[in-house]
Amino acid sequence: MFTKILIANRGEIACRVAATARRMGIKTVAVYSEADASAKHVAVCDEAVPIGPAAAKESYLCGDKIIAAAKATGAQAIHPGYGFLSENAEFADACAEAGLVFIGPPASAMRAMGSKSAAKSLMEKANVPLVPGYHGEQQDADFLHGQADKIGYPVLLKASAGGGGKGMRVIENSAQFKEALASCKREAISSFGDDKVLAEKYLQRPRHIEIQVFADTLGNCIYLFERDCSVQRRHQKVLEEAPAPNMPAERRAAMGEAAVAAARAVGYVGAGTVEFIANQDGTFYFMEMNTRLQVEHPVTEMITGTDLVEWQLRVAAGEPLPKQQHELAINGHAIEARIYAENPEKGFLPSIGTLRHLGTPDAVAFELGGATPAAVRIDSGVREGDAISPFYDPMIAKLIVWGADRKQALARMAQALSQYQIVGLSTNIxxxxxxxxGQAFATADLDTGLIERNHDTLFPAAQPAPAGALALAAEALLEAEQTHGADPWSQTSGWRMNQAYSRKLSFTDEHASYDISVTYGPDGRQFSTGGQAARGTVLRDGDTFHVFTGGQHWQLAWNDPMAHAGEAESEGGRLTAPMPGKVVAVLAAKGQEVKKGEALVIMEAMKMEHTIAAPHDGVIDDILYNVGDQVADGAPLLAFKAA
Structure with a gap:
């Protein structure tokens, strides 16, 4: 077994790999960019080596710097995590040439499965069912348009080298094709350095089911059952669970055996995931193979009592798989929720900021499964006080729960989310x-369009702050006032001789203003919000009170009404960048008349494209940035005059 490994990644996955290595007595080396100098993954490893500027292409994607760091520190192997260089065959080859073990599959397997197009051709030869589509080399726009017309709409365009929902577009009709293709290729080249795409029939109400496979160097290959990852936004997973609900044993075996056959076809070694898209009737089609550990691997660990990172290390060291197929069994049910710094109400735009407060449910960072796994597990790469930057994925944590059955797991997840408290940026909690x-997920009515199907329920109209939240904010304010001074003359307790005293407190949030009367009497304070008892936690950030009560988070500003973002723009003015990023397309010109909803500027931030559209009919007064320019959060992109 290795005595020291380098972890060529950051964030929660680097912390996750380090936890297993520490338990196994293996020393770890972290690498970090300038933006991550004080990051959690640097702190939890035994050594750390700087590898360049914040931009991933100048640090975490520089294989030569990472290999040099491994050799300089005496590491014997490199664990790539997922993302970055984890599926880069050239990097795997470079590791071997440098005398380092790449803790992952052979480069040949990565090359075979790394291209979605090539992988589908390989599976076609192996008689694995495929979704109808075009997976060839021809990339001429008109040719691809003709193929899409032949397949029949809706059509899914997908970056051949893609993953994580990047470089994917659903096209509803022929008229949308060329614009969608251009956008898809821009995002693909930016994220993967390869703008090749494939086109296939977009299935209605499909489920996304994936099989965890594992192979060693001795010819053993098994599957560790399935995960249902159907709940997605922007083709990126939001909730994952294992096992998949309503999965008959026969279909589980058929999908598992198909996944093992796919892995054997490319001489696979290590951890991998074979992804299938399945119709509601149970028929399934090969989609792709991810030649790495997956973000959602903890749910498999929780139901099988395995440590998949330990398995990776043992297989990479030449040991046989710790278990054979007949030794594996499903124990209970596990669900994972990805907690992101993002704003679901604003199209899931990533949120940038500092975690000024981070409160979590009681949980373990990582624990090997066993007969009774931990009820709640949190895998995270950030701590209170850390910043979520625009340079990397905005994940805060993975919240994983285990239950004896799905019903118990659902209850534990709802409770754990109620106990998660974050102040400093927007989240999806x-x-x-x-x-x-919601009824759809609770009843396992699953498909990849679940969020869109249940939009009204999942994005309800804003509700006014309840009386309990207002009372808690007011009480916190008054307590702070009362303890502010050290002498009696500084107290603001409201005491009056022979009479009661009343005062008014004013709070606002994004949606409304609230006035609360406080009456001081001999029996203490009384609020005009009523006598209903309220329990919760209040955190003050300047004049904003963050109230956590009833499993919800309310932000109430005291005597400082929040500005309503976009009001000036709604009447004309300067349309601004929703977050830091780069301008990738300017679709309007100075003096041009535009209609409401017309795309004006396309920005790229966190490897995703965001379209800035005209808020009303109007005229473009001026273009303030050019293609390729980097812009700050809130920067005016163009001057706009409403008609």
Whole structure:
């Protein structure tokens, strides 16, 4: 077994790999960019080596710097995590040439499965069912348009080298094709350095089911059952669970055996995931193979009592698989929720900021499964005080729960989300709670369009702050006032001789203003919000009170009404960048008349494209940035005059 490994990644996966290595007595080396100098993954490893500027292409994607760091520190092997260089065959070859073990599959297997097009051709020869589509080399726009017309709409365009939902577009009709193709290729070249795409029939109400496979160097290959990853936004997974609900034993075996056959076809070694798209009737089609560990691997660990990172290390060291197929069994049910710094109400735009407060449910960072796994597990690469930057994926944590059955797992997930408290940036926690408690997910009515199908339920109209939240904010304010001074003359307790005293407190949130009367009497304070008892936690950030009560988070500003973002723009003015990023396309010209909803500027941030559209009919007064320019959050992109 190795005595020291280098982890060529960052964030929660680097922390996750380090946890297993520490348990096994293996020393770890972290690498970090300038933006990550004080990151958690640097702190939890035994050594750390700087490898360049914040941009991933100048640090985490520089294989030569990482290999040099491994050799300089005496590491014997490199664990690539997932993302970055984890599926880069050239990097795997370079590791071998440098005398280092790449903790992953052979480069030949990565090359075979790394291209979605090539992988589908390989599976076709192996008689694995494929979704109708075009997976060839011809990339002429007119040719691809003709193929899409032949397949029949809706059509899914997908970056051949893609993953993580990047470089994917659903096209509803022929008229949308060329614009969608251009956007897809821009995003693909930016994310993967390869703009090749494939086109296939977009199935209606499909489920996304994937099989965890594992192979060693001695010819053994097994599957560790399935995960259902149907709940997605922007083709990126939001909730994952294992096992898949309503999965008959016969179909589980058929999908598992198909996945093992796919792995054997390319001489696979290590951890991999074979992804299938399945119709509601149970028929399934090969989609792709991810030649690495997956973000959602913890749910498999929780139901099988395995440590998949330990398995990776043992297989890479030449040991046989710790278990054979007949020794594996499913124990209970596990669900994972990805907690992101993002704003679901604004199209899931990533949120940038500092985690000024981070409160979590009682949980373990990582624990080997066993007969009774931990009820709640959190895999995270950030701590309170850390910043979520625009340079990397905005994941805060993975929240994983285990239950004896799906019903118990659902209840534990809802409870754990209620206990998660974050101040400093927008998160998807409230959205995840609505999703988990919603009828569709609770009853396992699953497909990749679940979020869109249940939009009204998952994105309800804003509600006014409840009386309990207002009372808690007011009480926190008054307590702070009362303890502010050290002498009696500084107290603001409201005491009056022979009479009661009343005062008014004013709070606002994004949606409304609230006035609360406080009456001081001999029996203490009384609020005009009523006598209903309220329990919760209040955190003050300047004049904003963050109230966590009833599993919800309310932000109330005291005597400082929040500006309503976009009001100036709604009447004309300067349309601004929703977050830091790069301008990739300017679709309007100075003096041009535009219609409401017309795309004006396309930005790229966190490897995703965001379209800035005209808020009303109007005229473009000026273009303030050019293609390729980097812009800050809130920067005016163009001057706009409403008609």
């Amino acid at each position: 409230a959205f995840l709670k609505r999703l988990v408690e």
